[in-house]
Ligand SMILES: Nc1ncnc2c1ncn2[C@@H]1O[C@H](COP(=O)(O)OP(=O)(O)OP(=O)(O)O)[C@@H](O)[C@H]1O
C-alpha cells in the first residue's frame with residue numbers, strides 16, 4: 148500500500164510500500180512514532196480512506212476500488228470500530244448504544260450472542276444506564292460490546308485505552324485479549340503504550356510510513372527495547 152496526501156511541495160507519503168497480512172483470530176498491535184502512519188494504515192485497511200496504490204483485502208473482499216455504497220455496506224457488516232473517545236451517543240442507554248450499528252443495518256443479534264457479549268464485557272447490571280452515568284472504563288467496554296455484537300470479520304481500535312486510567316485500561320485490554328482467545332475475534336489495535344501492546348499476539352512496528360520490524364508474543368519490556376532501537380535507527384538515518 149502507498150498512501151500520499153496532498154500534492155506538489157506539500158505532498159506527504161504517509162504509507163510507503165506497506166505490505167502486511169493480519170491473521171484471522173489474532174490480536175495485532177500497530178506501534179510507531181507519532182506521524183509514522185499508524186492511523187493512516189488503519190483507515191486504509193478499514194475502507195475509511197482510499198490507498199493511492201496497492202490492494203487491500205478484508206477476508207475475500209477487495210476494499211480498494213469499491214463504490215461508496217459498497218464501502219458503507221462492508222464497514223457495517225464486516226468491521227467494528229473502537230475509538231479513543233468512546234463515541235457513544237449520550238441520549239441512548241448502554242444497551243441501545245450497543246445495538247445501534249445492528250439496528251442501522253436492519254439486523255438483530257441472536258439472544259445467545261448478545262448475552263455472551265454482555266457477560267464477557269461485564270456490563271449486565273449497567274445496560275439501562277446512559278454514558279454519563281458510567282465510568283470511562285465502563286463506557287469503553289460499552290464501545291467494545293458495540294463493536295463485538297455484530298461479529299465483524301475484524302475490529303479496528305485506535306488508541307482504545309488512550310483516555311483511560313491504568314486500571315480501566317487494563318480491564319479493556321484484558322477484555323480485548325479474551326475476545327480474541329475465546330470468541331475467536333480478530334483485532335487490530337493502534338497504541339503508543341508498550342504495556343497495552345503486551346496484551347496482543349503480535350506487534351507490527353511502523354516508522355516513516357514503512358514496516359520496520361515486528362514482535363511475536365510481546366512483553367512490555369521487549370516492546371520497549373524495540374521502540375528504543377527504532378528510535379536510534381531513526382536518529383542515525
Ligand atoms: N488528511 C491528511 N492530510 C494530509 N496529511 C495527512 C493527513 N492525515 C495524515 N497525514 C500525514 O500523514 C502522516 C501519517 O499520519 P498518521 O495520522 O497516520 O500518523 P500516526 O502514526 O497515526 O500518528 P499519531 O501517533 O500522532 O496518531 C503524517 O505525516 C501526517 O501529517
Ligand SMILES: [Mg+2]
Pocket residue numbers: 185186187
Ligand atoms: Mg494516529
